[in-house]
Structure formats: C-alpha cells, structure tokens
Amino acid sequence: MSEEKKGFVNRHGHRADMNRIDLSDISVDSDGAVPTHDSPEPLVHPKPVRRRRAFSFHLSKRRLLIIGGIILVLLLLPIIAGEIVAASYRSDAGAVSGKLNKLVSDKALPSQQKTTIKLGVIGEMATSVDDIRSSTCGGGLLDNVAMLYPRAKSAHTDCVEKNGRLSDLSSALKKLEAENRYVDSALTATKTVTAPLSEPYAVIDAQQTNWVAARDALKKLSPPTEWQEQHTTLMRWVSAVAEGWTALNGASGLQDKAKFESAEKDLNAAYEGIRSTVNELMTTLHQTQNTVTATRKALQ
Amino acid sequence: MMKKYGSIFVALVIALGIVGATGLTIYAREQSANTCKPASDAFCYEPQISSQAEILGSVAMPKLATPGWLAPAQPATREVTYTVQTRGTVTADVTEFKSQVNETLNSSLGWSRLGVRFTPVETGGQYTIWLSEASQVPSFSASGCDTVVSCTVGNNVIINQTRWLNGSDAWNAAGGSLRDYRHMVVNHETGHWLGHGHEFCSAAGQPAPVMQQQTINMQGCTPNPWPLASEMYAPKLGIRS
Numbered sequence: 001m002s003e004e005k006k007g008f009v010n011r012h013g014h015r016a017d018m019n020r021i022d023l024s025d026i027s028v029d030s031d032g033a034v035p036t037h038d039s040p041e042p043l044v045h046p047k048p049v050r051r052r053r054a055f056s057f058h059l060s061k062r063r064l065l066i067i068g069g070i071i072l073v074l075l076l077l078p079i080i081a082g083e084i085v086a087a088s089y090r091s092d093a094g095a096v097s098g099k100l101n102k103l104v105s106d107k108a109l110p111s112q113q114k115t116t117i118k119l120g121v122i123g124e125m126a127t128s129v130d131d132i133r134s135s136t137c138g139g140g141l142l143d144n145v146a147m148l149y150p151r152a153k154s155a156h157t158d159c160v161e162k163n164g165r166l167s168d169l170s171s172a173l174k175k176l177e178a179e180n181r182y183v184d185s186a187l188t189a190t191k192t193v194t195a196p197l198s199e200p201y202a203v204i205d206a207q208q209t210n211w212v213a214a215r216d217a218l219k220k221l222s223p224p225t226e227w228q229e230q231h232t233t234l235m236r237w238v239s240a241v242a243e244g245w246t247a248l249n250g251a252s253g254l255q256d257k258a259k260f261e262s263a264e265k266d267l268n269a270a271y272e273g274i275r276s277t278v279n280e281l282m283t284t285l286h287q288t289q290n291t292v293t294a295t296r297k298a299l300q
Numbered sequence: 301m302m303k304k305y306g307s308i309f310v311a312l313v314i315a316l317g318i319v320g321a322t323g324l325t326i327y328a329r330e331q332s333a334n335t336c337k338p339a340s341d342a343f344c345y346e347p348q349i350s351s352q353a354e355i356l357g358s359v360a361m362p363k364l365a366t367p368g369w370l371a372p373a374q375p376a377t378r379e380v381t382y383t384v385q386t387r388g389t390v391t392a393d394v395t396e397f398k399s400q401v402n403e404t405l406n407s408s409l410g411w412s413r414l415g416v417r418f419t420p421v422e423t424g425g426q427y428t429i430w431l432s433e434a435s436q437v438p439s440f441s442a443s444g445c446d447t448v449v450s451c452t453v454g455n456n457v458i459i460n461q462t463r464w465l466n467g468s469d470a471w472n473a474a475g476g477s478l479r480d481y482r483h484m485v486v487n488h489e490t491g492h493w494l495g496h497g498h499e500f501c502s503a504a505g506q507p508a509p510v511m512q513q514q515t516i517n518m519q520g521c522t523p524n525p526w527p528l529a530s531e532m533y534a535p536k537l538g539i540r541s
Binding site: 100104108109112113114115116117121122125169173176179180183184186187190193194197198201202203204205206207252255257260261264267268271274275278279281282285286289292293296 | 336338339340341342343344345346348349350351352353354355356357358359360361362363364367369370502503504505506530
C-alpha cells in the first residue's frame with residue numbers, strides 16, 4: 001500500500017490533504033463475510049409509506065397584493081395605452097380647426113383684401129395646410145396600435161377622415177395656385193395687346209407686331225392639366241388675331257377693299273373667340289374655387 | 301278714349317314690370333355667380349384671379365382709322381363753286397393746275413365724300429383758289445401767310461407755286477410723290493375753307509390726317525393726301541361728322 005499525497009488550500013488558507021490509498025493487495029474473496037450488524041436478527045425496518053403531500057403555495061398577504069396589482073396593471077395597460085392613443089387622435093383632430101382658423105385669420109383673409117393677388121400666396125396657403133395635415137393623426141406604429149383598441153380605432157378613423165379633407169383642401173388650393181399662375185403668365189404674354197390704346201385709333205403695323213409677339217409668348221406657357229384644352233383653343237384664336245392683322249396690313253397696303261373688309265370680319269370673329277375661351281377658363285376657375293370653399297367648410 | 305289710354309297705361313306698366321323683373325333676375329344671377337366673399341370666406345381668391353383674367357377676356361377689335369380709299373362716297377347733294385386765279389409770276393402750267401385741282405376736289409377719295417360737288421366757275425365762285433408766286437403769298441395776309449408754305453385766308457385758298465412745283469422736304473423725305481403732294485395741299489387748304497383746323501398724327505405709322513401740316517413735319521405718320529374718315533365733316537357747309 002502506498003500513499004500518494006495530494007491536496008489543496010481552501011479559501012480559509014488551510015491546507016487540505018487528499019490521500020489516495022492503493023487497495024490492490026486486498027482480496028475480497030479471501031475474507032469472510034463481514035457482519036453488517038451486531039444483532040443476531042437483522043432488523044427489518046418497515047418501508048416508510050410515502051404520503052402524497054398536497055400542493056400548497058404559501059404566499060404572504062403582501063406578496064399576494066403585489067402580484068394582484070401586477071396582474072391588474074397588466075390587464076389595464078392595453079386599455080390605458082388605447083385610451084392614450086385615442087386621446088392623441090382626438091386631440092389631433094380637434095386641433096385642426098384651431099390651426100386652420102389661425103391660418104385663415106393670420107394669412108388668408110389679409111391676402112384676400114387686396115385688389116390683385118400676389119403670385120405664390122395661394123401656394124403658401126396650400127403648404128401651410130399640408131403642414132397641418134402632416135402633424136395630424138400620427139401614423140406608422142401608432143396607427144397599428146390604434147387598430148387594437150376599438151375606441152382608438154374609431155378616433156383614428158375620424159382623424160384620418162379629417163386628414164383626408166385637409167389633403168383635399170391642399171390639393172384644391174394647389175390647383176387654384178396653378179390656375180392663378182397661368183392667368184398671370186397669359187396676361188404677361190399678352191400685355192401689349194391688352195393694354196388700352198394711348199391713341200384714338202389703332203396702328204395696323206403695331207397691332208400686327210404685338211399680336212405676333214403675344215402668340216409666340218403664349219406658345220411657351222405650360223397650362224394646368226385641366227386647362228390644356230382651353231389653352232389650345234386660346235392659342236388658336238390668338239394666332240387667328242395675329243394672322244388677321246397681317247392680312248389687314250396686306251390689304252391696306254394693296255388698298256384692296258374686299259380683302260380689307262374680309263380681314264376685319266375675321267379679326268372680329270377671332271377676338272370673339274378669345275373672349276369666349278377666357279369665359280370657359282373662368283368657369284373652370286369658378287369650379288376650383290367651389291371645391292376649395294366646400295373642402296374648407298367640411299373642415300369646420 | 302280714356303279707356304283706350306288706360307289700357308295703354310296698364311300695358312306699359314306690365315311691360316316695365318317684365319323689364320324690371322328680368323333685370324332683377326339677371327342681377328340675381330350675377331350675385332349667385334360669386335362663389336365666395338373675400339372679406340369673410342376663407343381662401344376666397346376667385347374674384348382676384350377673375351379680375352385679372354377679365355383683362356384678357358375683354359379684348360376687342362380696336363378702333364381703326366378708316367383709310368380714305370375705303371370710306372364710301374356720299375351721293376352729291378350740294379354744289380360748291382370755286383374760281384381759279386394766279387398772282388405774281390407764275391411759271392407752272394396753269395391749265396394743268398386747274399385740271400389737277402378739279403380732279404382732286406371731285407375725287408371719290410376727297411372732300412366730295414361729304415356729298416359735295418365742286419364746280420369751277422370763271423368768276424364769282426364761293427371761294428377762289430390761287431396759284432401764287434411764293435413771294436406774293438404773304439400779300440394775302442402778312443400775319444397768316446409766309447413765302448414757304450401755302451395758306452387760306454377767308455375765301456382765298458392760296459397754293460404756293462414753289463410747293464406746287466417741288467413738294468416739301470418733309471413730304472419728299474417720307475416718300476410722298478409730287479402728284480400726291482398736290483392732292484394733299486389742295487385738300488388741306490380747301491379743308492381750312494370748309495372749317496377745319498389743324499390735326500396731328502395720331503400714332504407713328506398711321507396715315508396722317510389731311511389736316512396735319514404734312515408739308516412741315518410728318519410727325520411719324522405716313523404721307524396721306526386724302527381726308528380720313530374721321531375728318532369727314534365741314535362746319536362751313538353745316539355738315540357734321
């Protein structure tokens with residue numbers, strides 16, 4: 001038997017040895033049975049009856065209260081969140097009227113009092129309406145949250161509806177702005193021919209030059225989509241007037257009475273054509289204004 | 301009788317009522333055409349844009365000065381007599397002078413469009429057309445006439461011989477012909493006798509009124525020997541425009 005010492009130092013600083021003992025010399029078969037008990041009769045201990053213990057979970061009253069509270073909070077949390085979301089949408093929708101009224105009183109009404117409209121003013125109104133729209137009804141994740149709670153969903157639907165009306169108002173204002181820009185450009189292009197004559201009689205040469213220039217300037221305009229057809233018609237009549245003056249000038253040079261009178265007749269018809277086309281443009285303008293007014297009223 | 305006038309009165313009242321009602325209807329339509337009121341309605345820009353568009357929407361054929369060659373001649377309803385005489389040393393062809401004066405006065409482009417026929421008589425005409433040596437022109441009126449241009453004094457229409465033979469610098473420079481100058485000077489001075497004063501060029505490039513002093517300055521107008529339609533009146537003859 002040999003012993004091999006091994007050990008370690010415990011955390012208290014004491015050395016603890018571990019001995020390995022060689023037991024190879026010992027034969028189990030050579031020795032008799034070793035009595036396991038001193039008593040002549042082995043004691044037979046009755047096998048203990050396993051009692052099935054009832055599951056019991058003992059919680060203190062305090063813990064119970066805490067857990068109950070947590071459960072209550074967990075149950076109420078979605079409702080509270082839903083109510084917050086609903087309130088947010090309701091607040092957004094409610095604020096729209098106030099913001100719009102401020103825009104109207106601070107910017108729109110003062111700009112309407114002037115005789116002529118400054119170019120871009122209507123566009124600024126549309127941008128302001130867009131700003132109000134983009135700050136209304138959250139969007140993104142909040143919209144998804146709103147779908148989970150009926151009251152929030154209803155508030156969200158109302159808010160989105162209001163947002164849509166703001167979008168309609170903005171679109172109508174942008175359309176009005178485009179129409180205003182076209183009218184302004186058309187007036188600039190025809191300035192020399194729409195200005196009152198400084199002399200009692202028109203000069204054929206000058207009229208011819210001015211109308212040809214007006215026609216060329218009008219050609220360069222890009223009308224709003226809804227005015228494309230009228231613009232084409234207007235171009236046709238303006239061209240007819242330019243050609244009429246050219247014909248009149250030619251007839252005057254030739255002292256050709258028949259041609260002169262024919263050119264005068266054509267010119268009168270072409271002027272009438274311009275007036276009629278502008279009337280059509282004004283009808284469309286009237287419709288656009290109607291849309292603006294109606295969408296604004298729907299937001300009140 | 302009373303019954304008759306009474307029914308006329310009732311008819312008149314009804315007619316006026318209809319007119320009034322129509323007027324009101326039109327007015328109401330105009331009112332309803334306004335979409336919005338800028339003073340109170342938000343984003344109400346239609347009136348401003350419409351007023352701009354209306355400038356283009358009200359273009360109309362401007363008034364044209366009817367060229368003399370285009371104005372219809374009036375049928376002759378009255379006669380004016382004139383006599384031709386000369387003063388000073390006249391080198392121009394007097395027969396040609398007489399002929400061209402008559403041609404001018406009775407041209408369908410000239411004062412005859414007033415409905416007047418000009419008849420030359422040897423003596424006792426309603427007015428006298430003189431072909432005068434330039435130096436003699438002031439003898440008709442020292443204050444109203446000079447040696448450079450022609451003039452009219454009372455019933456005397458004086459044509460300056462130098463102008464008759466040469467035209468004027470202003471006229472020639474504007475491209476006018478001598479024949480047209482002669483038409484112009486006869487028409488211009490006869491115009492004074494008919495009661496016209498001087499006119500001015502209405503705009504550059506326009507035919508000059510015949511009563512403009514085209515001998516002196518064209519004022520940007522083109523040479524025109526004939527009276528414009530706007531000049532077709534004669535106070536002396538009681539003919540109004």
